[in-house]
Amino acid sequence: MSYQSARSNLLAAPAIAWLVVFMVAPCLLILSYAFFERGVWGGIEYTVTLENFARVVDPLYAKIFLTSARIAGLATLLAILIAYPAAYAISRAPRLRQPMLLFFAVLPFWSNYLIRTYAWMVLLNREGLINNLLRWFGYQGEPLSLLYTESAVIIGLVYNYLPFVILAIYSSLSRLNPELMEASRDLGGGPIRTFWRVTLPLTLPGVAAGGVFVFVLSIGNFVTPALLGGGRFQMIGNVVYDQFLSANDWPFGAALGLVLIAIMILLLMLQARATAHASGERARVEP
Amino acid sequence: MSAARPSRLQGRLVLFAVFGFLYLPIAVLVALSFNDAGLPTSWSGFSFKWYAALAGNGEILGAAWNTLVVALFATLISTVLGTLLGLGMETRRRKSTGLEALAFAPMVIPDIVLAVALLTFFSLLNVTLGLHTIIISHVIFDLAFVSSVVRARLKHFDYSIVEASRDLGASGWTTFWRVTFPVLLPAIIAGGLLAFTLSVDEFIIAFFTAGAGRSSITLPIQIYSMIRFGITPEINALATIVMGVSALALLISQWLNKEQMQ
Numbered sequence: 064m065s066y067q068s069a070r071s072n073l074l075a076a077p078a079i080a081w082l083v084v085f086m087v088a089p090c091l092l093i094l095s096y097a098f099f100e101r102g103v104w105g106g107i108e109y110t111v112t113l114e115n116f117a118r119v120v121d122p123l124y125a126k127i128f129l130t131s132a133r134i135a136g137l138a139t140l141l142a143i144l145i146a147y148p149a150a151y152a153i154s155r156a157p158r159l160r161q162p163m164l165l166f167f168a169v170l171p172f173w174s175n176y177l178i179r180t181y182a183w184m185v186l187l188n189r190e191g192l193i194n195n196l197l198r199w200f201g202y203q204g205e206p207l208s209l210l211y212t213e214s215a216v217i218i219g220l221v222y223n224y225l226p227f228v229i230l231a232i233y234s235s236l237s238r239l240n241p242e243l244m245e246a247s248r249d250l251g252g253g254p255i256r257t258f259w260r261v262t263l264p265l266t267l268p269g270v271a272a273g274g275v276f277v278f279v280l281s282i283g284n285f286v287t288p289a290l291l292g293g294g295r296f297q298m299i300g301n302v303v304y305d306q307f308l309s310a311n312d313w314p315f316g317a318a319l320g321l322v323l324i325a326i327m328i329l330l331l332m333l334q335a336r337a338t339a340h341a342s343g344e345r346a347r348v349e350p
Numbered sequence: 351m352s353a354a355r356p357s358r359l360q361g362r363l364v365l366f367a368v369f370g371f372l373y374l375p376i377a378v379l380v381a382l383s384f385n386d387a388g389l390p391t392s393w394s395g396f397s398f399k400w401y402a403a404l405a406g407n408g409e410i411l412g413a414a415w416n417t418l419v420v421a422l423f424a425t426l427i428s429t430v431l432g433t434l435l436g437l438g439m440e441t442r443r444r445k446s447t448g449l450e451a452l453a454f455a456p457m458v459i460p461d462i463v464l465a466v467a468l469l470t471f472f473s474l475l476n477v478t479l480g481l482h483t484i485i486i487s488h489v490i491f492d493l494a495f496v497s498s499v500v501r502a503r504l505k506h507f508d509y510s511i512v513e514a515s516r517d518l519g520a521s522g523w524t525t526f527w528r529v530t531f532p533v534l535l536p537a538i539i540a541g542g543l544l545a546f547t548l549s550v551d552e553f554i555i556a557f558f559t560a561g562a563g564r565s566s567i568t569l570p571i572q573i574y575s576m577i578r579f580g581i582t583p584e585i586n587a588l589a590t591i592v593m594g595v596s597a598l599a600l601l602i603s604q605w606l607n608k609e610q611m612q
Contacts, residue, residue: 068443075438075449078431078493082452086464086490089471093463096470149368152361164365166604171372173600175551177570178589181577182375185382188581192378225372254357283460286553290577300462307466307558317470320463327460 097317105311115318124302124319131298134213134288135281138220142228142277143270145221150232150269165233172226180290183219184210187291211293219291220281228273235269236262268338275334283323299323376593383586400587410588412564413572420481420556420568421549424488429542431489432496433534439497440504456494464490465558472559479561484568487559488549495548496541499607503537536606543603547596 097115100108118124153164171179186192187209194206209215239262247257281287285300294301299319306316386397404410439449456464468487472479511533515525553570560566569592576582 071438071442073438074434074441078435078438078497079449079452081431081489081493082456085468085471085486086456086459087452089467090459090463092474093467093470145368145371148364152364155357155361156365167369168372170597170600171376173547174376174593174596175553175570175573175589177553177573177577178379178592179375181573181581181585181589182379184577185378185581185586186375222371222375225368229368279460283462285462286574303462303466307469313466313470316466320460320466323460324463327458331458 093317093320096314097321099314101312101314105313107313115315116322118315119318119322127297127299127302128322130296131282131300134216134220134296134298135278138217138224138281139274139277141217142221142225143232143274146225146228146232146273147270150229150236153229153233154236161237165230168229169226172223176223177286177290179223180219180287183215183222183291187215187218210291211295213292213296215291216288216296219287220277220284223287224277224280227276231273231276232266232269235266235272239265265341268334268341271334271337275330279327279330282326379586380590380593382583383590385583385586387583400583401591403584404587404591407584409564409567410569410572410584413567413569416481416565416567417550417569420484420488421546423485424492424549425542425546427485428489428492428496428545429538432493432541432545433500433538435493436497436500436504440501440507453494453497456491457498461554465555468555469558479559480563480566481560483559483561484556484566487555488552491552491555492545492549495544496538499541499544500534500537503534507533540603540606543599543606547599547603550592551596 096107098111098113100110100112100114102108119128149168153161153168156164184191188194189206189208189210191209193209197207243261243265244257247261252260282298283300283303284298285304288294288296288298288301299322303316303319303323306312306319310316383400384396384398385393386399387394435453439445439453442449464487468483469479472483477483507530511529512525515529516522520528551570553574556568557571557574560568560571569588573585573588576585
């Protein structure tokens with residue numbers, strides 16, 4: 064028995080070593096940097112301080128947090144509103160066609176993130192397809208400035224993360240017991256009522272999983288705001304980027320990074336609770 | 351059941367709209383890459399000239415070469431380490447939560463956090479940044495994906511064939527190479543292809559761990575610096591090629607996964 068375990072540990076050892084040295088150690092390092100002072104010429108002054116965290120809640124940065132949370136929140140909401148009907152339609156399609164539909168829903172997710180974002184720069188440009196279409200339909204005025212707006216950032220985030228939300232909601236929907244819907248109908252529930260009282264509550268774990276994914280990836284994103292927001296919308300990711308690559312204030316950047324991780328862990332915990340709650344609900348529904 | 355018909359039509363409309371939203375931007379890019387003018391304003395004739403321009407652009411070719419080097423090394427290392435990790439985790443008698451968390455973490459840590467952590471770490475140790483630091487960093491998340499693909503395969507693995515092999519007198523080593531490895535191979539290749547695709551496309555961590563020189567610029571870093579300042583027609587052609595390669599690798603990986611499920 065111990066021989067078996069020893070061999071298993073030996074097999075896993077190189078990968079574990081790699082992760083401990085190149086992932087755990089760097090993350091612990093950045094954790095410690097957040098509690099040190101910034102040196103006069105950049106660099107680290109090894110004096111313990113909480114000032115970096117005080118700066119995070121400073122009105123200037125608190126405002127950036129709120130902007131990031133608003134943008135990420137709207138992107139999450141929109142992604143769920145688009146993904147739910149799509150996932151529902153896929154789950155209702157003929158069984159044999161479902162894997163293919165899912166594959167094509169997720170395929171764009173596997174192309175380069177920068178290229179997908181760039182595609183929206185092409186579409187939203189003043190000379191882009193959307194403005195051209197408007198002109199073609201007889202619009203006479205100035206071309207619309209669609210690019211470099213908050214809406215453009217939100218569209219980009221929704222577009223980039225939508226496939227995953229469809230997948231998450233679909234996997235919830237496909238695990239749903241169809242007898243529950245039949246039971247609801249037999250008891251006189253119409254399609255709308257069945258949806259609100261049975262289908263939606265039972266698929267909330269999928270919605271939560273997809274939503275948390277979009278929110279976490281959006282709030283720390285710096286590529287989409289830089290490209291589609293034209294640098295006009297500072298999000299936390301952009302501030303972290305600046306602290307490390309231009310301002311040279313690594314302790315403050317580290318503190319911001321830790322806050323991002325804290326938000327992520329908090330949301331993952333909430334999601335786990337939502338899942339546990341829903342399975343409790345299921346236990347009540349299913350005898 | 352009378353409601354079934356309109357809902358099927360609604361379903362089709364929804365799927366049509368969502369797939370339109372997902373594929374229109376990509377279709378426009380691909381179409382523009384063959385547009386003589388190269389600008390979204392008008393179609394001025396079919397042309398390969400942006401592909402030709404790409405072939406003559408030394409910076410882009412250099413970046414593509416770097417990307418290939420990084421992806422090949424990262425895939426090689428992560429496929430070996432990830433497969434061993436998957437085997438180690440699945441053959442353990444007692445599941446360890448710490449190990450599960452460690453193997454899962456690279457997939458959930460926000461990119462930017464891992465990127466700045468690695469930059470801090472390498473600079474503390476005075477490691478010169480370059481292609482090697484990008485490779486080291488990519489292995490972290492690549493191996494997590496490889497091990498999860500291998501573990502999924504091992505969950506369906508029929509261990510009685512291992513016992514049969516041992517009963518027939520094969521040593522542990524022979525059993526591994528003649529029985530376990532061939533069964534695992536499709537999953538290992540699928541995992542490797544996944545790692546390769548992820549590595550080719552990865553931008554944020556590469557950007558932070560590349561250092562300042564031109565010699566370690568990868569394709570995503572090059573693309574970022576080009577599109578940051580607006581639209582250039584060459585990017586359309588480059589984007590089309592990159593998307594084509596990713597889609598191909600994904601199709602092969604999917605096909606292998608399907609094979610192994612049967």
